Amino acid sequence: MSDFFAMNGYGFYIWGSYGLALLIAIVETAMVRHKRKITLQQLRLMRDAGEEE
Amino acid sequence: MAINWFKYSAPSTFYELAGKLAPWFAWSSAILFVIGFYIGFFVAPTDATQGEAYRIMFIHVPASILSMFIYLIMAGYAALGLVFNTRLSSMMATALAPTGALFAFLSLWTGALWGKPMWGAWWVWDARLTSELILLFLYIGFIALHSSIDDPRRADRAAALLAIVGSVNVPIIYFSVKWWNTLHQGSTIKFTGTSMHAAMQQAMWSMVVACWLYAIAVVLTRVRSIILERERGTQWVSELEETK
Amino acid sequence: MTPRRKKTMYIIIGALAGLGMAVGLVLYALKNNVSLYFTPTQVFNKEAPQGRNFRIGGLVEAGSVQRDPDGLRVRFNITDTVRNMPVIYKGILPDLFKEGKGVVAEGKLEEDNVFHASEVLAKHDENYMPPEAKDALDKAAKAQAAAGAASAVPAPVAPAAPAANK
Numbered sequence: 001m002s003d004f005f006a007m008n009g010y011g012f013y014i015w016g017s018y019g020l021a022l023l024i025a026i027v028e029t030a031m032v033r034h035k036r037k038i039t040l041q042q043l044r045l046m047r048d049a050g051e052e053e
Numbered sequence: 054m055a056i057n058w059f060k061y062s063a064p065s066t067f068y069e070l071a072g073k074l075a076p077w078f079a080w081s082s083a084i085l086f087v088i089g090f091y092i093g094f095f096v097a098p099t100d101a102t103q104g105e106a107y108r109i110m111f112i113h114v115p116a117s118i119l120s121m122f123i124y125l126i127m128a129g130y131a132a133l134g135l136v137f138n139t140r141l142s143s144m145m146a147t148a149l150a151p152t153g154a155l156f157a158f159l160s161l162w163t164g165a166l167w168g169k170p171m172w173g174a175w176w177v178w179d180a181r182l183t184s185e186l187i188l189l190f191l192y193i194g195f196i197a198l199h200s201s202i203d204d205p206r207r208a209d210r211a212a213a214l215l216a217i218v219g220s221v222n223v224p225i226i227y228f229s230v231k232w233w234n235t236l237h238q239g240s241t242i243k244f245t246g247t248s249m250h251a252a253m254q255q256a257m258w259s260m261v262v263a264c265w266l267y268a269i270a271v272v273l274t275r276v277r278s279i280i281l282e283r284e285r286g287t288q289w290v291s292e293l294e295e296t297k
Numbered sequence: 298m299t300p301r302r303k304k305t306m307y308i309i310i311g312a313l314a315g316l317g318m319a320v321g322l323v324l325y326a327l328k329n330n331v332s333l334y335f336t337p338t339q340v341f342n343k344e345a346p347q348g349r350n351f352r353i354g355g356l357v358e359a360g361s362v363q364r365d366p367d368g369l370r371v372r373f374n375i376t377d378t379v380r381n382m383p384v385i386y387k388g389i390l391p392d393l394f395k396e397g398k399g400v401v402a403e404g405k406l407e408e409d410n411v412f413h414a415s416e417v418l419a420k421h422d423e424n425y426m427p428p429e430a431k432d433a434l435d436k437a438a439k440a441q442a443a444a445g446a447a448s449a450v451p452a453p454v455a456p457a458a459p460a461a462n463k
Contacts, residue, residue: 173391
């Protein structure tokens with residue numbers, strides 16, 4: 001198992017690459033979801049304030 | 054049954070469609086990532102020259118391909134928006150930019166982590182690497198220009214021009230390894246075929262498709278928020294169930 | 298469109314057109330200088346800069362690598378199969394540095410006609426295969442080379458030298 005993670009000495013480079021890819025995927029997914037939540041919230045606020053243009 | 058494609062160019066119908074499709078793309082992307090990773094690390098053999106380090110390719114190549122293709126699609130949408138003044142195309146261009154920028158960054162990052170152990174350098178000012186860096190700057194420029202102009206329609210037009218002018222960079226990236234002496238090796242995926250072992254190819258193509266599906270899922274979700282933001286105040290948005 | 302907006306649009310269009318032209322001109326001017334390195338033939342033809350640092354690239358000539366007893370200094374020849382350039386380098390070589398493989402060295406051509414490298418980078422090709430397949434290919438290439446030599450036909454130039462043909 002530790003052999004697998006060592007990748008014959010290239011572990012740092014390989015897992016550094018896949019690690020960032022995973023991080024980007026997680027962060028970007030969270031960001032688009034958050035943006036959707038915020039957008040919907042704002043729309044509700046606008047409606048509640050009766051500010052429809 | 055004839056499908057009315059123009060129907061889907063209306064933001065309201067596209068909003069619904071994107072909402073239905075996005076989860077499917079997301080889940081199939083996750084499954085393909087697992088398959089690609091499994092083939093890439095447990096089936097694909099060690100490379101004769103590069104040992105295990107070549108496995109960075111399975112993320113580096115998809116990231117690079119996506120960064121270039123997303124740019125062309127973004128420029129295409131931007132051009133459509135500029136010429137036909139269609140609202141949805143400009144929104145799609147805006148939604149594509151951040152994902153493209155992230156893929157460009159990932160391509161440079163994985164390239165550095167691959168270059169250090171194999172070439173002996175994190176970075177070289179070689180034509181391939183430099184033009185990919187310019188691609189990242191073009192994405193950042195597109196996003197910055199778009200967000201710096203308050204009127205969204207004007208922002209669309211200005212950013213569209215930048216995107217169109219910048220698209221000359223994409224063929225330069227692809228052909229740089231042919232046109233000039235570069236440290237970066239030639240293209241593994243050529244129009245004439247691929248110089249790679251079968252299992253390695255399967256791993257790489259799985260990852261390429263997984264990245265595509267991921268990009269589509271994220272962009273569709275992002276464009277839905279952009280549609281809502283820019284169409285707020287319209288009848289159909291105020292009638293939407295989720296805003297109540 | 299209001300006159301003010303029209304003016305802004307023209308400014309943006311003008312700026313972008315200017316940017317596009319600038320990029321085009323820069324690329325045109327750099328057409329020959331974008332290349333990362335010179336080949337030994339180019340150096341021989343005095344196309345490389347004289348008296349200052351530049352990069353030279355090609356293949357490490359088979360059988361040319363000599364390590365000094367102190368273990369750090371290495372001498373080898375860079376070849377593009379037409380011309381050779383002797384190189385001397387002191388430092389750590391990358392993992393992929395091997396005889397017959399691609400290499401790019403940065404340094405200066407000194408009076409002694411030896412290239413004194415300050416940095417040596419390995420260049421690998423775009424072919425990926427397991428060791429067994431590589432062995433089989435190497436054997437086939439050797440057999441072909443032997444057959445070629447027997448019939449006095451020059452052996453085909455190694456396919457690993459895309460760097461040499463610009």
